[in-house]
Amino acid sequence: MDAIEIKQWTSDSVAADLERAIHEHRLPPATKLGEDELGDAYGISRTTVRAALHALSHRRLVELKRNRGAFVAQPSVREAREVFEARSLLEPRTARSAAERMTDIELARLRENIEDEHAALDASEDGRALFLSGQFHLEIARIADQSTIEAFISELISRSSLIIALYWRRRAALCETQAHHALLDAFERRDGDAAEQLMKSHLLDLVASLDLRNVAQPATSLREALQR
Amino acid sequence: MDAIEIKQWTSDSVAADLERAIHEHRLPPATKLGEDELGDAYGISRTTVRAALHALSHRRLVELKRNRGAFVAQPSVREAREVFEARSLLEPRTARSAAERMTDIELARLRENIEDEHAALDASEDGRALFLSGQFHLEIARIADQSTIEAFISELISRSSLIIALYWRRRAALCETQAHHALLDAFERRDGDAAEQLMKSHLLDLVASLDLRNVAQPATSLREALQR
DNA sequence: GTCGCCAGTTTTGTGTACAATCTTGCGCAC
DNA sequence: GTGCGCAAGATTGTACACAAAACTGGCGAC
CATH class of the missing domain: 1.10.10.10 (Winged helix-like DNA-binding domain superfamily/Winged helix DNA-binding domain)
Known part of the structure; x- marks a missing residue:
């Protein structure tokens, strides 16, 4: 096998x-x-x-x-908000640093990453596309050369994946790669200001695409739902 | 025993x-x-x-x-910088949130914490004073009611303690509690702007009080020093 | 008929034993 | 005398076995 x-x-x-x-x-x-x-x-x-x-x-x-x-894990609505709050504190500034110190090789790797994500989406490999999307964010932290912050972001990205699994409302499937393309443009121009701003709004868009009304609880497995 | x-x-x-x-x-x-x-x-x-x-x-x-x-662990000079870089991204904004939502009870607990720290310093219990100083920062994160960020800050504070053990240069023993007093004042006024700014400079002061020239390596135990 | 109790089963929590790896010291050859 | 190599000791890595706790089902009493 x-x-x-x-x-x-x-x-x-x-x-x-x-x-x-x-x-x-x-x-x-x-x-x-x-x-x-x-x-x-x-x-x-x-x-x-x-x-x-x-x-x-x-x-x-x-x-x-x-x-x-x-x-x-089944992140609660509250935890979901917290995760993206933390990301919004860490990632924009990290994207700025990355933009300012990025080499052409690193830029090429990011470009490749986006292409892979596109390919995965075309092949309807949603899981893989989501993973690659996370890798894009992680790669930026790696380029910023701040391994401590990178470790935090890595954890937050993985947790975000769980949050998306629970609270994603089908809406903007494309805006994700769209935002990544915009970031890549900023990186190509080594424009730290733009990168920071784009990352900030990208994260806000992500939160906006979630359904975080506490009404709809995680909809978990049977008994778990009732224990709350 | x-x-x-x-x-x-x-x-x-x-x-x-x-x-x-x-x-x-x-x-x-x-x-x-x-x-x-x-x-x-x-x-x-x-x-x-x-x-x-x-x-x-x-x-x-x-x-x-x-x-x-x-x-x-023996944090390297590089790791030391990274830890405080991460703290400077997380703690100022957290202090602002805390200031804006702080209750009188929480304020009293912070005041008590500072007094304990003073007492420990007077009794020459340096270790305990350092621990309480960390607790002050942690308490702020707790008040901000962001448990995810709080967990990160908790880790960073503990690691900071190791960094202080390795790189502290005796200089400003008092400026620590001084800065905490100033923060407390801002909290009493529920002044988020001031709290954010004070925390930011407090962290900068902390880094400044460290000896992070790569010249003086950790000065660790014998062989460890040579493996680097 | 319903509620409560008790035993069986399953799953995790902890302690112990063995295997793999690294360090350390001695001995031998050059 | 110096350097390499090998063997003995020590410490961690892994597997296994037992103990404790929780859930499930059935039985009995009210």
Whole structure:
């Protein structure tokens, strides 16, 4: 079947694999992540799975319930607002720094990223497109050369993916890549002011495209909905 | 001796205990944290110790070296700059929010915090004073009611403590509480603009009071210094 | 008929044992 | 005398086994 048996999984690589699966919406919010189940799937012991699950819980991608198990997180409306509030504090300034110190090679990588995203969208690979969209933002933080801020943004992007899974209202599928194109233009001009401003409004647009009225609760799995 | 035997330590509480010890400089940078050693100290197995150590490594307070062990982290000069860069992006705006929504009760708690810090300084309990100083910043984030940003700031504050341990140059011992007093005044007036501005310059002052010339490397333990 | 209690089953939490890896010290060759 | 290599010791990484807790189902009493 798969080449799973070939690779030697470590707790880190398992965590990365799960994070990507969550990011691509292959593991939707509230999915139960049983330790035995995962151990069998990856061919590793529960000990290693536990380490990976704990790592993801520190990034708020997985919720650990004592004696209940691990579940893909379901960010609340409040948490959703907070995540984008944090992003709006970090990313615009980071985009400015990136614009001011970007090399042609880095610019080319960003351009490539956008093209891949387009290709994924054309192939209706929504999950992959969403992941690449996140990679675009992450790449900008990487170019800004601030690894600490980059780590925060990385976490926020992954969490944003969960938020999108829960609260996205189909509307603007294109505006996403549109905004990224605009940012790329600013980067090409090494225009820090424009990049900061564009990132700011891009994030605002993202929040606007979500349905964050507390009326519609996460619509989670059965009992979870009633425990609230 | 101690009441350690009474308490039932969990991985979380052990992590919190270690974090506080690090924050108060009872565990200086580069201290080796052996698993057996810690297990004996807390009366728990290595399994639980490992979970705590991993948690702290996610917050960049301890560095895990494969097959080598866990050590209290030694932030590089570069990392030090990054941490304060991140703080300067997050904390000023957070202070503004806090100022605008602060209640009298919260104000009183902050005042109390400053008094405790004064008392600790008078008693020459430097570690405790440093911890309380961090708590002041953390309390502000809590008042701003943004738990996501609060979590980031909490991590940055703890890491700042390590940075101070490594790079502090004795100079302004008082300016710290001075700045906190000024912030408190702004909070009393619910003056968001002033709070944001004061926090911004407070953080700049902090960086200025560090010796971040790359000349003087961490001055770590023997071999560590040479591996760089 | 409904509510409450109790036991069975499943899943996580913790402790222990073994394997892999790295460090350290000695010995041998050049 | 110096440098390399190998073996012994120590420490972490992983797997396994047991204990604790929570959910599920059924039985019995009111």
